[in-house]
Amino acid sequence: MKKIIIIDDNPSLQLQLQNALTHLSTNKYEIEIWEKEKVQGKWQSQFDAQKLVSNADEDVWRRVILAETNLAMIVADHDLSAFNEVRVSESTLTEACKQSSIPICTYHRKPGTSTSAQELRGIYSQTRSFAISIDISNIDTAAAKILAVADGFETLLTAFNSVSDEIKKAGPASIVSSVLERPGMVTFFSRYATGPTLASDVIDHLDANNQKEAYLQMEKRMPFVLGCWLHNYVLPFPGVLLNEVASASYVNLSQVDFTNHSNHFSTAKYIGPFSGTAGYWWRTELDQLLVDADCEDGVEYLSKKSIQANPSICCVTKNSPAGFYCLVRREPISLAASVGRLSWIPEGADLSRIDTELYDSVAPMMGI
Numbered sequence: 001m002k003k004i005i006i007i008d009d010n011p012s013l014q015l016q017l018q019n020a021l022t023h024l025s026t027n028k029y030e031i032e033i034w035e036k037e038k039v040q041g042k043w044q045s046q047f048d049a050q051k052l053v054s055n056a057d058e059d060v061w062r063r064v065i066l067a068e069t070n071l072a073m074i075v076a077d078h079d080l081s082a083f084n085e086v087r088v089s090e091s092t093l094t095e096a097c098k099q100s101s102i103p104i105c106t107y108h109r110k111p112g113t114s115t116s117a118q119e120l121r122g123i124y125s126q127t128r129s130f131a132i133s134i135d136i137s138n139i140d141t142a143a144a145k146i147l148a149v150a151d152g153f154e155t156l157l158t159a160f161n162s163v164s165d166e167i168k169k170a171g172p173a174s175i176v177s178s179v180l181e182r183p184g185m186v187t188f189f190s191r192y193a194t195g196p197t198l199a200s201d202v203i204d205h206l207d208a209n210n211q212k213e214a215y216l217q218m219e220k221r222m223p224f225v226l227g228c229w230l231h232n233y234v235l236p237f238p239g240v241l242l243n244e245v246a247s248a249s250y251v252n253l254s255q256v257d258f259t260n261h262s263n264h265f266s267t268a269k270y271i272g273p274f275s276g277t278a279g280y281w282w283r284t285e286l287d288q289l290l291v292d293a294d295c296e297d298g299v300e301y302l303s304k305k306s307i308q309a310n311p312s313i314c315c316v317t318k319n320s321p322a323g324f325y326c327l328v329r330r331e332p333i334s335l336a337a338s339v340g341r342l343s344w345i346p347e348g349a350d351l352s353r354i355d356t357e358l359y360d361s362v363a364p365m366m367g368i
Contacts, residue, residue: 002072003030004150007093009082011035013136017075020143029072029150040086057087061096071102073150075134078108090131098130101224103153105146107136117362119328120354126232127344141277148276153227155273160223168222176226176234180272185284188240191348192233231274237349238325240283241270246325246351247281249312249332251290251298257309261302265289283351316355324353 004021008014014033021031034042046063048055053063065071076093080086090106097104114122126133132149136142159179167178173190177183238246247265248258258265268285295301302309312322315331322332324340338353345352 001027001030002070002154003032003068004073004075004146005068005071006031006033006075007039007080007088008033008077009036009080010077013077016139017136017143020139021146024140024143024147029147030070036083036086039083039088043087057089057092058095058099061088061092062099065096065100065102072154073146074102074104075146076104076106078106094131101221103132103149103224103227104130105132105134105149107134107142107146109135109137115362116328116358117365120358120362123236123327124344126236129232130228132228132231144277148274148278149231151276152231152273153223156227156230157223160226168219172226172229175222176230179226182282185240188284188348189234192237192240192346193229227273233346235274235278235280237327237346238283238351239346239349241280242283242286242351243325244279244281245330245332247279247286248298249322249325250283250351251286251301252311252321252323253298253302254310254312255332257302257307258298261307261309264302264305264307316357324351326355327352328354328358 004025006014006017006021008017014035018031018033021029025031042064043060046060046067053059065074074093074097076090078090080089094104094106122133134142134145134149156179160175163175163178167174170186171190172193173186176189177186235241235243238250242250244259244262245255247268248255251258251265253261262269262279265281265286268281268289270280270282290297290301293301293304295304297311299309299311312332314320314322314334314337315326315329316333316337320334320336322334324333324335324338325331326333326338327345333353333355335353337356339356339359340350340353341347342354
């Protein structure tokens with residue numbers, strides 16, 4: 001049985017999360033907690049007093065992580081400052097996990113309200129993050145999300161091991177298309193895969209003396225990198241895969257009508273890594289549903305099923321058709337009221353936009 005380790009300086013919250021994860025995982029994972037004494041002991045066990053190897057915090061924690069067996073994931077509080085003298089932090093653990101190719105979820109309590117600048121900064125930051133950020137405001141919801149992420153990485157790892165060497169050599173887009181059993185989607189995923197960036201992520205931290213050893217290390221590292229890429233760079237940016245709001249906007253249905261009648265779009269539903277607690281739909285399959293029914297949009301499609309529905313309306317103008325998705329507002333938006341194709345938004349995410357007024361007010365001072 002693989003294990004999930006929780007690191008938190010709040011024993012009460014740590015125990016609550018352990019109980020929730022244990023209940024929901026139904027013995028699929030061993031849920032282990034590391035309290036202050038254990039964290040301190042783990043760090044000391046890998047600190048090299050003779051200084052024959054690096055004792056930088058991230059290197060010590062990398063050795064700690066690599067010494068663990070059957071480790072599926074680390075789950076850590078965003079703020080570990082109460083540990084005081086223990087040399088550990090979220091950033092240190094994230095870097096150590098990145099070097100070790102082990103997934104990490106970091107959690108925090110999301111504020112009740114956040115500014116447009118905070119939302120935009122968070123979206124921008126996640127594009128290059130190797131950590132999965134979780135809102136811990138609701139323990140059960142957070143536990144379900146953590147398990148969905150753990151399952152997603154495990155699914156990717158299992159599927160990757162069945163991918164042929166020929167497909168692996170073809171690159172990330174081919175691998176993901178194969179893993180998701182969508183061989184015809186290579187071109188679509190390639191628009192999310194900036195070659196040099198993904199390539200550097202895969203070969204980063206390799207420590208090999210020969211070609212064979214390097215290949216084996218890349219084999220181990222690739223599922224981790226692809227998992228972070230899919231979770232943080234593909235799914236959040238509607239293009240090839242659309243979340244519920246983006247799907248509704250794309251087929252020109254109000255979100256309420258799309259949600260209430262989503263069963264009529266079930267053949268387009270995405271079932272794959274990280275789909276456990278969120279709904280995503282294949283854009284090409286939504287297109288195919290409308291084409292097969294000879295319909296212009298979702299309103300006409302549902303009307304042929306004797307269902308009256310309302311169209312998607314832009315969140316800015318309140319009266320014009322939407323069709324796109326605002327990353328900041330997380331609402332339907334029109335092309336005219338938004339900006340897109342920014343350098344940090346994936347090329348393939350052509351439905352991902354940002355309210356022009358919001359962008360113009362905060363982006364310049366953020367340098368994005």
